[in-house]
Amino acid sequence: MNILILNGGPSGAxxxxxxxxxxxxxxxxxxxxxxxxxxxxxxxxxxxxxGCFACWLKHPGTCAIKDDEESVHRxxxxxxxxxxxxxxxxxxYSPALKKALDRSIPNALPFFIKVHGxxxxxxxxxxxxxxxxFGTLASPDAGAERIFHxxxxxxxxNLGSVMTESRxxxxxxxxxxxxxxxxxxxxxxxxxx
Amino acid sequence: xxxxxxxxxxxxxxLLLVGSPRGKASSSYALGGFLLRKLETGGMAVAEMTVSxxxxxxxxxxxxxxxxxxxxxxxxxxxxxxxxxxxxxxQTLELIAERRKGRFAASPWAGPLVQKFAVIVQCGFPEARxxxxxIDIMRQFAKESGFEWAGALAMGMGGAxxxxxxxxxxxxxxxxxxxxxxxxxxxxxxGDIPEEATAxxxxxxxxxxxxxxxxxxxxxxxxxxxxARKQARARPYC
Numbered sequence: 293m294n295i296l297i298l299n300g301g302p303s304g305a306x307x308x309x310x311x312x313x314x315x316x317x318x319x320x321x322x323x324x325x326x327x328x329x330x331x332x333x334x335x336x337x338x339x340x341x342x343g344c345f346a347c348w349l350k351h352p353g354t355c356a357i358k359d360d361e362e363s364v365h366r367x368x369x370x371x372x373x374x375x376x377x378x379x380x381x382x383x384x385y386s387p388a389l390k391k392a393l394d395r396s397i398p399n400a401l402p403f404f405i406k407v408h409g410x411x412x413x414x415x416x417x418x419x420x421x422x423x424x425x426f427g428t429l430a431s432p433d434a435g436a437e438r439i440f441h442x443x444x445x446x447x448x449x450n451l452g453s454v455m456t457e458s459r460x461x462x463x464x465x466x467x468x469x470x471x472x473x474x475x476x477x478x479x480x481x482x483x484x485x
Numbered sequence: 486x487x488x489x490x491x492x493x494x495x496x497x498x499x500l501l502l503v504g505s506p507r508g509k510a511s512s513s514y515a516l517g518g519f520l521l522r523k524l525e526t527g528g529m530a531v532a533e534m535t536v537s538x539x540x541x542x543x544x545x546x547x548x549x550x551x552x553x554x555x556x557x558x559x560x561x562x563x564x565x566x567x568x569x570x571x572x573x574x575x576q577t578l579e580l581i582a583e584r585r586k587g588r589f590a591a592s593p594w595a596g597p598l599v600q601k602f603a604v605i606v607q608c609g610f611p612e613a614r615x616x617x618x619x620i621d622i623m624r625q626f627a628k629e630s631g632f633e634w635a636g637a638l639a640m641g642m643g644g645a646x647x648x649x650x651x652x653x654x655x656x657x658x659x660x661x662x663x664x665x666x667x668x669x670x671x672x673x674x675x676g677d678i679p680e681e682a683t684a685x686x687x688x689x690x691x692x693x694x695x696x697x698x699x700x701x702x703x704x705x706x707x708x709x710x711x712x713a714r715k716q717a718r719a720r721p722y723c
Contacts, residue, residue, distance in 0.1 A: 340571070369720070369722035387573070
């Protein structure tokens with residue numbers, strides 16, 4: 293099993309809880325003997341998507357911008373489980389995570405297909421892939437959390453995910469409690485595969 | 486740069502923030518720019534700025550904050566990227582929110598007492614409802630940053646606008662034009678976007694099956710034009 297972890301938390305003290313989640317997922321996955329690729333996106337050279345569609349029309353499957361995102365594309369294409377970690381930002385994702393996701397368009401095909409009665413782009417790399425998203429908040433916020441969970445469900449549809457989970461954790465979450473939660477989620481991902 | 490297009494003295498002010506990475510060449514700008522011109526005709530002083538300009542330098546960020554502070558109405562127009570806002574727009578909203586939260590706590594409010602916030606979002610999928618997560622995020626931003634929500638206009642099949650001005654886009658966008666015409670007077674008067682405008686904006690421009698057919702055909706033709714038709718389904722990372 294190939295696990296890809298995308299940590300969209302800010303570098304520095306503010307990203308502490310995101311890093312703790314990343315480390316816990318990484319340790320739990322390695323303990324199971326799975327291959328782990330993890331990125332702390334905030335410190336990487338990833339430029340914003342410029343909407344040129346060259347990745348669909350000129351050199352299908354590769355982005356026109358050459359920077360650190362290329363290795364993220366490669367890891368996304370080969371992943372069995374994707375774990376996204378982000379501060380919940382107005383209910384959505386952080387700019388660092390979103391920049392990497394905006395640039396992942398080459399991993400989809402330009403064509404339109406119908407999925408559950410709606411039009412979507414098929415994946416370029418079909419795989420029975422699971423998708424787990426962790427959001428972090430300073431304290432509970434029902435409105436922001438509802439938006440976050442809905443957004444993850446929408447993304448799962450476009451990713452063609454076979455098992456999707458989203459959780460919101462608050463500042464001060466205990467590392468020990470997290471390990472049990474991940475154990476359960478990773479087991480579900482393996483079953484779905 | 487902030488481009489004021491009218492004399493701002495004694496007029497209510499509207500600011501258009503363009504969240505598309507394609508800036509003023511985008512379909513998002515075609516929609517937002519049309520609404521802005523209607524607001525100007527309706528008596529508002531208007532200004533516009535792209536998100537990429539705002540993020541270019543600290544000086545430009547300062548200009549953006551100043552323009553936001555002075556506005557009675559802020560409109561953000563953007564395309565749907567991976568089910569929500571493009572990353573640079575999230576970054577811009579974070580800057581605005583952080584500053585406003587700091588200022589509210591540190592000093593008295595010096596701008597208009599009520600600042601309205603409206604959104605135009607378009608996606609390449611035929612279903613306008615696919616924009617809903619992005620609208621929810623924008624509404625949450627407005628709540629967290631002390632703006633009063635004025636509503637959203639969301640359209641599908643945005644690719645059909647192709648960045649052209651709506652005046653040149655033809656009869657296909659007649660409902661979009663109607664929606665923006667209906668929305669403008671209410672917004673200019675400090676009100677919300679009427680439901681009628683929201684409903685018209687969300688109407689499909691053509692039958693769904695035809696849009697899907699045309700979009701797939703157009704993608705194949707463009708790939709062929711660039712000599713990439715046979716590689717359209719390539720898997721370079723296998």
